[in-house]
Every structure is written in C-alpha cells, then in structure tokens.
Amino acid sequence: MIATSKIKAIIGTGITGLSVARFLAAQQQAFILLDTRSSPPNLEQVKREFPTVSIECGELNPNTLLACDEIIVSPGIAVATPAIEQARAAGIPVVGDIELFVRYAKAPIVAITGSNAKSTVTTLVGEMAKTAGIHVAVGGNLGTPALELLDDAVELYVMELSSFQLETVTKLNAKVATILNISADHLDRYENMRAYILAKLRVYFGAETIVVNRNDLLTHPPLAAGVKPIYFGGRADFGGFGLIQRDGVEWLAKNLTPLMAASELKIRGRHNVDNALAALALGDAAAIPMDAMLATLKTFSGLRHRCEFVAEKNAVEFYNDSKGTNIGATLAAISGLARDPHQLIVILGGEGKGQDFTELTPALRAINSRVVLIGRDAPVIEQAISSATPTVHADSMVDAVNKAFALANAGDAVLLSPACASFDMFKNYEDRGEKFCSAVRELCAS
Structure with missing residues (x-):
C-alpha cells in the first residue's frame, strides 16, 4: 500500500493548470506542479505566482505521481499517458478541474458539449439568463476556467465542456446536459470514434434532464440512462423543440406551439436554427423565462470566428x-x-x-x-x-x-x-x- 502525503499533483501549467493552482492555494491545500514540456511558455509566471511550490518539467516521473494522493490533469494531457495510468492503477484518483468545480459549485449547472457549436450555444444560453435577470456564470472550455467562476452569489452556471474535460468527470450532476452533435474529431488522441463518443456521453452522468439532437442518434444516451430526453432540431413534435410551418412561414416551436418566426433570428445559417432550438430546450429545462429567451434570439448576432x-x-x-x-x-x-x-x-x-x-x-x-x-x-x-x-x-x-x-x-x-x-x-x-x-x-x- 502506497503511503500518501496529502499533496496534490497538478499536471499542466497552462490556463487550466494555473486556475487549479490558484484555487488550491486559496483552499490552503498543498500541491506540486508538473508539465510534460521541458520549457513551458509561461514557466516564469508560474514561478512568480508560486515561488515555494515544487515544479517538474519534462517527461512525467511515475514516482512523483505515486507520492501524491490526487492527480489533477489539464485537458491537454491524455489520461492514457503511461505515468498517469500507472498512478491510477495504484489507486490514486485522477481528476480534472471540472470534477473539482462540481465538488464546490452550489448553483445548478447547464452542461453543454458536442463536436461543434458548443461555444455558440453556451454563450446564447448565458445571454438568455442575463436577459432574464439571472446571476449567471459562463465558462469552462470557453473563456473563464471553471474554478474561477465559483461564487456563492451565482444562481446558474452555463458550462461548455470538451471531451478532454469530460474524460475525468465521475458524475457531473447537471441540472440539464446536452451533446449537441457528434462528428469525427480528435482522432489523433482517441483510439477510435467509440472512445471519443464515450467521453462525450459522460456529460449525462447524474443529469436531472438531458437534451438530445433529434437528428443525431449518436447524441442519444444508452437506454439504461433512465432519464427521459427533451429533443431539439428538425420537425417539431410533442417531444421538445423543433420547426413548424404556418401559412408558408417557418417557426421555431415548443412541441407544436409556435414561438417565433425563424426569419427573426439574427444569427445566420441553417445550422444556427438548430443552435437556437438547442438553446431554447436547455434554457427551458433550466427555468429561464421564455420571453427572455426569445428576446435574446432576436438580438444575438453570434460569436467571432463562427460563420x-x-x-x-x-x-x-x-x-x-x-x-x-x-x-x-x-x-x-x-x-x-x-x-x-x-x-x-x-x-x-x-x-x-x-x-x-x-x-x-x-x-x-x-x-x-x-x-x-x-x-x-x-x-x-x-x-x-x-x-x-x-x-x-x-x-x-x-x-x-x-x-x-x-x-x-x-x-x-x-x-x-x-x-x-x-x-x-x-x-x-x-x-x-x-x-x-x-x-x-x-x-x-x-
């Protein structure tokens, strides 16, 4: 049995790793920092912020990891790295910043992943909440790191999550969670598409409500998940949000009730119609008032670098x-x-x-x-x-x-x-x- 030193190892000194280090320092928890690069670009900043913390750069030393009681891995580091796998096999927990965030977050979480459109939908749901006067915090894989969002005054968290972040999540317990879509990505990191999809599916673990893409079967959870889904996209029915035709006009609809004409959306492109429907489904499940959501859709013009x-x-x-x-x-x-x-x-x-x-x-x-x-x-x-x-x-x-x-x-x-x-x-x-x-x-x- 390995004797633990009650010290945590943070692997990765980038934006996420720094956010973890700052969080642990504020919690007065002991930690060391490691980076697989021999000369991380922000090494001097790390040394200035944490002058008394041990820092190891280059190939990971298994003995260092085996001496810790928890390993916090940044998303850019594959958990399949041999030294990390060796520590995990020895019973040392391997987590990420999202797992830490879930331990401390008190407000409901809207969790959003997918191969594409995560940032657009995350930002859109956040803007809907702001329009409704809800004290919302938006971030994760987008913008502000998760741990820097923690605040007891927050009423709702809207989180963009990557497959890399989800790899180390045990149970997210989101108020509402979605996989917007699945297409081939990061196959230079994952063994195959199945491994990539399984990482995405972790977003549903413990979710109160799930939102799935009506037209993408890969976003649907296993039958054993036990949570009835809300659907978005395609033709509307009684299962969620979709499109209907009325007198030659295309409408965004909840079930079969028209909400607003698709032509009133400020964001361009057919794919953004689906993004709007996904945001409506997520916001509705998170109790954001409908009038605030529709008002936001009429003014939201999209994000930089996205169509x-x-x-x-x-x-x-x-x-x-x-x-x-x-x-x-x-x-x-x-x-x-x-x-x-x-x-x-x-x-x-x-x-x-x-x-x-x-x-x-x-x-x-x-x-x-x-x-x-x-x-x-x-x-x-x-x-x-x-x-x-x-x-x-x-x-x-x-x-x-x-x-x-x-x-x-x-x-x-x-x-x-x-x-x-x-x-x-x-x-x-x-x-x-x-x-x-x-x-x-x-x-x-x-």
Whole structure:
C-alpha cells in the first residue's frame, strides 16, 4: 500500500493548470506542479505566482505521481499517458478541474458539449439568463476556467465542456446536459470514434434532464440512462423543440406551439436554427423565462470566428468560420451558407488530426463549390475531395483570400472553414481568423 502525503499533483501549467493552482492555494491545500514540456511558455509566471511550490518539467516521473494522493490533469494531457495510468492503477484518483468545480459549485449547472457549436450555444444560453435577470456564470472550455467562476452569489452556471474535460468527470450532476452533435474529431488522441463518443456521453452522468439532437442518434444516451430526453432540431413534435410551418412561414416551436418566426433570428445559417432550438430546450429545462429567451434570439448576432460575416466586395460576401476545426463544423457551415445557383468558395486546410476528408465530398458535390487549400494537409484533402470539386492551392492566408475572390462572381460567398487545426501556420484558430479578416479588409480597400 502506497503511503500518501496529502499533496496534490497538478499536471499542466497552462490556463487550466494555473486556475487549479490558484484555487488550491486559496483552499490552503498543498500541491506540486508538473508539465510534460521541458520549457513551458509561461514557466516564469508560474514561478512568480508560486515561488515555494515544487515544479517538474519534462517527461512525467511515475514516482512523483505515486507520492501524491490526487492527480489533477489539464485537458491537454491524455489520461492514457503511461505515468498517469500507472498512478491510477495504484489507486490514486485522477481528476480534472471540472470534477473539482462540481465538488464546490452550489448553483445548478447547464452542461453543454458536442463536436461543434458548443461555444455558440453556451454563450446564447448565458445571454438568455442575463436577459432574464439571472446571476449567471459562463465558462469552462470557453473563456473563464471553471474554478474561477465559483461564487456563492451565482444562481446558474452555463458550462461548455470538451471531451478532454469530460474524460475525468465521475458524475457531473447537471441540472440539464446536452451533446449537441457528434462528428469525427480528435482522432489523433482517441483510439477510435467509440472512445471519443464515450467521453462525450459522460456529460449525462447524474443529469436531472438531458437534451438530445433529434437528428443525431449518436447524441442519444444508452437506454439504461433512465432519464427521459427533451429533443431539439428538425420537425417539431410533442417531444421538445423543433420547426413548424404556418401559412408558408417557418417557426421555431415548443412541441407544436409556435414561438417565433425563424426569419427573426439574427444569427445566420441553417445550422444556427438548430443552435437556437438547442438553446431554447436547455434554457427551458433550466427555468429561464421564455420571453427572455426569445428576446435574446432576436438580438444575438453570434460569436467571432463562427460563420461571422466579415465584408462584401463586388457583391461577394466573406465569412470567417475559423472555429471550424473539424469536418462536422465545416459541413454545418457549408450547409448553412450554400447558395445555389451561386458558388460557395471554401478555404480548407491545416492540421487534419487524422480525419477522413472524403466525408466532405457529398456536401461539396451537392452545391456549386470551389475549394482553396492551405496548410500542411492540403495534399491529403485534395486527394480526398478532388472528385467532388475543383481545387487550387495557396501558400498564405492573403494568397488564399485573393485566389478565392478571383474565382468568385457577384452573388457568391467565400467561406473560411478549414476543417483542421491551425497550429501549422497560426498561433490558434483566433489568429487564423484574424489573419483572414485582415486579408479580406485589405482586399476590400484595394
């Protein structure tokens, strides 16, 4: 039997790891910090904030972990790392910041995950709560780390959760939880799709109410879950939120009761209709008043880098969907902005994360499309989609924007939705999106 020292190990010194360290320090709990990188970029900040705390960098030392009584893993660190697995096998609990958050949070939690649209729906539900005058805290995988949200004055937590965060959750016990959608992602980390889906399904553990996508069976919980779901998306019925037609007008509806015309939504694209329905279902289950939710839907214009309208030149519109870092997100953006008979010119490419890009071909073939390719995996993508649409290559974002505009005619749209991670060419997806917007503005000024 291993003797424990009543000290916690925090693995990862990034934003999440720092939030955990600050939280434990405030709780007067002893801890050490570890990072798998030999020179973490924020190491000096860590040393300044925690000058007396032991810090180990580089390959994880199993003996260090075995001397601790709990290991708190940042989302970027795979729990399958051998040293962590060895500690877990020895009976040492391995958790994440969300598990700690659940231990201390006193207000109900709205938990939101999915391959795509998490940030949009999380922000939208948060805005609905604010409109209703509810003291709400919004964060998690989006914006503020979970532990920095803790406050006894909060009346409702709205949390975006990634599959990485959910891996270390035992029982979330959310007031309402959802998986918005499932598509292939992070297959460079997960052994297969089944492992990825199982991580997502952990969001339902202990939930009072669950909200599932009527049109995506992968979001439905196992039959043994024992909680009756509320559905969103597609045609409305008596099981939740969907769409109905009245005198040629499309309406968002609860059961079969019309709530507001879809044309009144400020966010653009068919995929955002589903996002609005998901937010209504979540907010309704969390007791947010309907009038506040509908008022929010009429004013909410969306988030940066998510099908964001940038500018127009010569009747060609430009949209920034740099947050489209996987195939599912890009398919949603294509579906939302397709405009036959006009062209949709899509900028694709980056780090492909092991995805099968042939999944893009039906959508590209079904519309009048052209593709501009950038980044490391451009040749892989070209091979996968060349039978569906013409492609050209670009060596920079400025080059990509200029080539896309050269392919366009009046009424067409240019969409940056790369279906890839950004780190081969950019700092992150935000940087990629900003570079796109800058290139578009430069083009429009010329």
